[in-house]
Every structure is written in C-alpha cells, then in structure tokens.
Amino acid sequence: MSDRLADVADYLACLITLGGTAGKALSDRGRRSDPALRYVYACGLCLGLGLVVTAPATFAAASGLGSWPWSWFGFGCLRLVGDELELVAVGFLAMLAYSIQPPDGVRGGVRGGLRRQAAITAGAFLLSVVAYAAADPTQVGDLVIAHGRGRFVLVAYIGLLTVHLVWRLTVFGLLIGRSARRMPPGALRSGLRLMASGTVIGLLWTTSNVNDMLDVLTTGGEIGAESAVSAVPALVCVVLMLAGATAPAWAGRLTRWSRPLRARYAYRRLEPLWSALRETVPAVELLPDTARVGRRTPHGAQFALYRRIIEIRDGQLALRPYVHPQVPSWVAEFDQTTGGARSRRRHEVAVTVEAAGIAAALEAAEAGHRYPAGPSAGYVPSEGQVGIDEEVAWLVKVADAFTTSPAVAGVRSRVRDELNRVPG
Amino acid sequence: MRQGDHEDAELWRRCREIAEALPLPKPFEMPALAATLARMRGRPLELVPLPGRSRGPCGILASTDRADYIGYPSDTSVLHQQHILLHEVGHLLCGHTGTTALGSAASEALMPHLSGELIRRVLGRSAYSDRQEREAELIASLVLQRARHRARTPSTGVGDPDGRVTRLGSVFGPAPRLRAAGHE
Numbered sequence: 001m002s003d004r005l006a007d008v009a010d011y012l013a014c015l016i017t018l019g020g021t022a023g024k025a026l027s028d029r030g031r032r033s034d035p036a037l038r039y040v041y042a043c044g045l046c047l048g049l050g051l052v053v054t055a056p057a058t059f060a061a062a063s064g065l066g067s068w069p070w071s072w073f074g075f076g077c078l079r080l081v082g083d084e085l086e087l088v089a090v091g092f093l094a095m096l097a098y099s100i101q102p103p104d105g106v107r108g109g110v111r112g113g114l115r116r117q118a119a120i121t122a123g124a125f126l127l128s129v130v131a132y133a134a135a136d137p138t139q140v141g142d143l144v145i146a147h148g149r150g151r152f153v154l155v156a157y158i159g160l161l162t163v164h165l166v167w168r169l170t171v172f173g174l175l176i177g178r179s180a181r182r183m184p185p186g187a188l189r190s191g192l193r194l195m196a197s198g199t200v201i202g203l204l205w206t207t208s209n210v211n212d213m214l215d216v217l218t219t220g221g222e223i224g225a226e227s228a229v230s231a232v233p234a235l236v237c238v239v240l241m242l243a244g245a246t247a248p249a250w251a252g253r254l255t256r257w258s259r260p261l262r263a264r265y266a267y268r269r270l271e272p273l274w275s276a277l278r279e280t281v282p283a284v285e286l287l288p289d290t291a292r293v294g295r296r297t298p299h300g301a302q303f304a305l306y307r308r309i310i311e312i313r314d315g316q317l318a319l320r321p322y323v324h325p326q327v328p329s330w331v332a333e334f335d336q337t338t339g340g341a342r343s344r345r346r347h348e349v350a351v352t353v354e355a356a357g358i359a360a361a362l363e364a365a366e367a368g369h370r371y372p373a374g375p376s377a378g379y380v381p382s383e384g385q386v387g388i389d390e391e392v393a394w395l396v397k398v399a400d401a402f403t404t405s406p407a408v409a410g411v412r413s414r415v416r417d418e419l420n421r422v423p424g
Numbered sequence: 425m426r427q428g429d430h431e432d433a434e435l436w437r438r439c440r441e442i443a444e445a446l447p448l449p450k451p452f453e454m455p456a457l458a459a460t461l462a463r464m465r466g467r468p469l470e471l472v473p474l475p476g477r478s479r480g481p482c483g484i485l486a487s488t489d490r491a492d493y494i495g496y497p498s499d500t501s502v503l504h505q506q507h508i509l510l511h512e513v514g515h516l517l518c519g520h521t522g523t524t525a526l527g528s529a530a531s532e533a534l535m536p537h538l539s540g541e542l543i544r545r546v547l548g549r550s551a552y553s554d555r556q557e558r559e560a561e562l563i564a565s566l567v568l569q570r571a572r573h574r575a576r577t578p579s580t581g582v583g584d585p586d587g588r589v590t591r592l593g594s595v596f597g598p599a600p601r602l603r604a605a606g607h608e
Contacts, residue, residue, distance in 0.1 A: 027598075031594065034594065036595045037595060040595070096595075100591050101588075102587055102588050102591070179588060182588060183589060183592070184589065188589070188593055188596060188597060192592070192596075244596075246596070247596070248593070248596055248597040248598055249597075249598050252598060299573065302569070302572075303565065306565060306568065306569060306572075307565060309503070310504065310507050310565070313500055313501060313507075314482065314504075316500070317482045317497060317500055317504075318482075320499075387503070387572075388503060388568075388572050391501055391503045394501075
C-alpha cells in the first residue's frame with residue numbers, strides 16, 4: 001500500500017515536472033537562449049528523470065534484469081543514478097537563483113557565483129560517485145545493502161547528498177525569498193513565494209535521508225526507492241515549484257477569464273439599486289441597453305459594469321436635493337435601538353447611511369419634496385475608494401444594504417410617514 | 425442595417441478613435457491630463473471643484489478667449505469626478521459648440537475664475553438625448569476604461585533600480601510574444 005502510494009506520488013511528480021518543464025519551454029519561444037531558462041529546463045529534466053528512476057515500481061522492474069560485473073553498477077545502480085540526477089537538479093536550481101540576481105547582489109559577481117555553483121555541483125557529483133563505488137553496495141529488490149566498512153562509506157555517501165541538497169535548496173530558497181520581498185505585489189511575487197515554499201517542502205523531503213542513514217548504520221541496508229514518506233513531499237515540492245515558476249502566465253490567464261465573470265456578477269448585484277434609480281431618474285441611462293451596447297468594446301462586461309456605476313452615481317447626484325438631512329442620525333438611532341452599531345464597523349455604517357440616503361431620496365423624489373438644508377447628506381466618501389474595483393466593491397455593498405438592511409427599510413418608512421403628514 | 429444602428433456604430437467608431445488617440449499620463453491623474461491637454465491645445469485648462477450644494481448640471485465646460493474651465497462636483501466619488509471631468513474633456517476634443525449662456529448655478533460656481541472674461545461657449549453634463557452629450561459621455565467611458573486596462577499592464581523598469589523585477593519577469597513572466605498579445 002505504502003509502495004503503491006509512493007509509486008503514484010513519484011510518477012505523478014515526474015509527469016508534472018517533465019510536462020510542466022516542456023510546457024514552460026514551449027511558452028518561452030523567443031527567449032530560450034537565456035541561460036537562466038536553460039537552468040530551469042535542465043533542473044526540470046533531471047528532477048523528473050530522478051523521480052521516475054527512484055520510484056519503487058522502477059526498482060522492482062529493474063531487479064529482474066540480471067547483474068553486471070560490479071554489484072553497484074548497471075541495473076544495480078538505480079539508487080546512484082536517481083541520487084545523482086537529483087543532485088544535478090538542485091545544482092541547476094542554485095545556478096538559476098544566482099543567474100537572476102542583480103550583478104551587485106552576488107559576491108564576486110553573477111559569473112563568479114555561477115562558476116562556484118557549477119564547481120560545487122561537479123565536486124559533489126564526483127565525490128558521491130566515488131563514495132558509492134567505494135561502499136560497493138548490493139541491490140536486492142528495492143534494498144541497497146552494504147557490507148563491513150562499506151556500510152560507513154554508504155552512510156557518508158547519503159550524508160554528502162543530504163548536506164548538498166540542504167545547502168543548495170537553502171541557497172535557492174533564500175535568494176528567491178529575498179527577491180520576493182523586494183518585489184511589488186503581483187503574480188510574479190506570488191510565484192516567487194510559491195517557489196520559496198517549495199524549497200521548504202523540499203527540505204522536508206531530504207529528512208527521509210536521515211532515516212536511511214540510521215537504517216544503514218543499524219541494519220547495513222536501506223530501501224533504495226522513494227518511500228511514501230518522501231515521495232509525497234516530493235510531489236508537493238514539484239507542484240509548488242512549477243506553479244511558482246509559471247505563476248505569471250497562468251495567473252494572468254486566470255484573471256483574464258475570471259474578470260468578465262466577476263463583472264457580470266457585480267452587474268447583477270447592482271441591478272436592484274440601479275433599477276430603482278433609473279425608474280426615478282431615467283436620464284441617467286446613456287443608451288437603452290448598456291450590456292448589449294458594451295459588446296462593442298473589447299471588455300464588454302466590464303464596460304457595462306462601469307456604465308452601471310456611473311449611472312448609479314449620476315442618479316445619486318440628481319437626487320441630492322431630495323435626501324432627508326436626518327438620514328445619518330436616523331440610521332444611528334436605529335442602530336442604537338437594535339444594538340446594531342456595536343456589531344458593525346465604521347465603513348459598514350457608512351454603507352448603510354449611503355443606502356438609506358438613496359432610499360429616502362427616492363421616496364421624497366416620488367412625492368416631489370425637496371430638502372433645501374441637506375442636499376449632499378446622503379453621500380459619505382469611503383476611504384481609499386479611488387479605483388473602479390474599489391468603487392464596485394463599495395456600491396455592491398450599498399446595493400445589498402439598499403435591498404436587505406432593516407435600517408434602510410426603517411428610514412424609508414420614516415420618510416414615507418413624514419411625507420404623508422406634510423403636504424408637498 | 426437601420427439608419428439608427430448605422431448612426432450608433434458611427435458614433436462608437438468616432439468616440440473610440442478619439443479616446444484611443446488621447447495621450448494618457450501614467451499614473452492616470454486628472455491634473456496631469458489637464459496639463460497635457462493644455463500643452464496640446466496651447467491654452468490653459470483649469471479644473472474647478474464645484475461646492476457640494478450647487479444645483480444644475482453636474483459638470484460644466486466654459487470657454488473664454490483666454491482659457492477653458494471645467495467645473496466638477498466635489499461631493500461625489502473620485503471615479504465619478506474623473507468621469508465627469510473626462511466628459512467635459514470629451515466636449516473639448518470633439519469641438520462641441522454648446523451655448524454662450526452660463527446658467528445661474530454654474531455662473532455662481534465659476535464666476536470667481538471667469539471675472540471679466542467673455543464666455544464663448546458653455547456645455548453642461550445633463551441629459552444624453554443630445555448627440556453632443558452622448559458623444560462626450562461615451563468618450564469619458566472609453567477613456568477611463570482604457571486608463572483602467574493600461575494600469576493593469578505590468579510596468580517594467582519603473583521602481584526597479586537594480587533591474588531585479590525586469591530580470592525575474594524575463595525568466596518567469598509571460599514571454600514577449602504573449603505579453604504583447606495579452607495586453608492592450
């Protein structure tokens with residue numbers, strides 16, 4: 001069961017890594033010569049192959065294929081091949097992190113940093129191959145077994161790999177995390193943060209190596225293939241890394257697809273408020289069917305929503321003389337009576353006052369009654385409400401309060417009662 | 425195609441052309457746009473906030489021999505103020521004529537700025553049944569839509585002294601081909 005889970009996680013992680021890397025390479029047409037991108041592709045390729053090689057099912061399949069002159073070589077060296085592929089992959093990861101730093105952000109310059117990283121990877125690669133050969137382990141099924149002094153050499157081999165993995169992942173995580181902190185908000189920063197999170201999960205992935213070392217020391221052998229405990233973090237790590245590396249591409253698409261949907265949803269939520277205003281002030285409508293006419297623009301749904309906002313605001317301006325000057329105090333009174341003020345925040349009260357002002361003005365306009373004292377009492381500008389998105393969010397709340405708030409209903413009936421008592 | 429539809433399509437085409445040709449400051453702010461327009465037209469353009477209690481049209485364009493004045497209500501949201509200002513800018517760009525009579529409410533609001541100047545044209549933002557008003561309103565809507573979508577386009581180089589954002593964008597951001605296709 002555990003092997004099956006490890007197989008699924010490993011092969012899935014491999015598919016995601018290789019597929020994602022190929023997808024990124026395809027979408028990078030026109031800039032693939034950038035060395036940083038080559039490190040991305042090389043890292044993805046090595047990691048994907050390393051994951052497929054170390055899956056338990058691959059070990060099981062390879063164990064029946066005969067033996068080679070040296071026990072650790074040939075089909076018996078899957079563990080070594082898988083480890084070395086992962087070692088090279090994190091080496092490329094560290095080189096990627098250096099290659100995207102500003103020239104003065106790396107001691108000795110970016111080129112010097114890259115040369116150092118390449119030398120470290122090459123040194124760790126050679127040293128680990130020599131250590132594995134010196135340990136001369138035997139592979140039986142998915143077990144890698146060392147004998148005599150070989151067991152200590154095998155422990156040193158796993159220790160070397162672990163130190164290398166932790167070091168390179170830390171370098172990558174720190175450099176990417178530092179870049180994310182200096183980045184303006186957006187998909188690029190989110191992507192860098194996802195990659196930095198991926199390195200943290202990658203570090204968890206390496207903790208299984210400690211178990212392997214203990215197993216070798218106590219029993220002389222270890223399971224060469226990935227276990228479920230290490231394959232699942234591996235899957236999470238590659239998903240986060242890949243999602244981060246491609247975030248600006250998919251986040252942009254996601255936003256482009258979701259924006260018209262959100263605009264249509266907000267448009268519908270504004271409908272009751274807009275309809276009420278339009279019925280009383282028909283002149284606010286630019287064209288009879290804004291949603292249809294909006295299709296003439298490249299962003300039809302957003303254009304229609306924009307027009308709805310402007311028409312609501314025009315309606316509010318036209319109704320200024322009809323806003324009862326007592327609306328804010330009536331809302332406060334209502335809140336005190338019902339205990340609503342304690343549970344509502346300041347901006348929620350402002351939303352209710354604005355909605356109540358419109359409701360009161362509509363009643364007064366219908367009765368043809370103007371209030372000379374307080375023409376603008378119904379509008380309370382919201383802090384930070386400067387862009388279209390903020391305005392939409394605000395007016396959607398006003399529209400909701402207009403139809404559902406008991407305070408607004410209370411103000412409306414109070415105005416109606418007052419107008420019934422005082423003739424025109 | 426019905427005559428009305430044809431006129432409608434023509435109105436949209438003309439407004440789109442004008443809205444797209446207008447140079448927009450970055451970031452989009454009305455005083456900067458007014459300065460650009462004043463430079464382009466070779467005459468001052470003043471933005472005059474109207475007091476909250478003023479009645480009559482919610483935006484006014486008054487032109488004299490010396491300058492253009494745009495009055496806008498101060499008691500509405502920033503977006504609405506921008507829209508009203510752009511509506512009057514639309515009148516300027518289209519060369520609408522209007523009247524020469526300044527209403528009492530408008531004159532009360534604008535008079536301190538217009539003392540002694542001969543008014544050549546007045547346009548107020550009111551009903552859209554008039555073609556000139558619809559044209560100006562459509563231009564205002566299209567310009568602000570354009571400003572909004574342009575603001576979403578990631579800027580490169582701005583606020584990026586060490587080139588870090590540009591460099592990371594060149595590796596993890598959309599490829600140049602997609603970037604060009606994905607934004608207006």
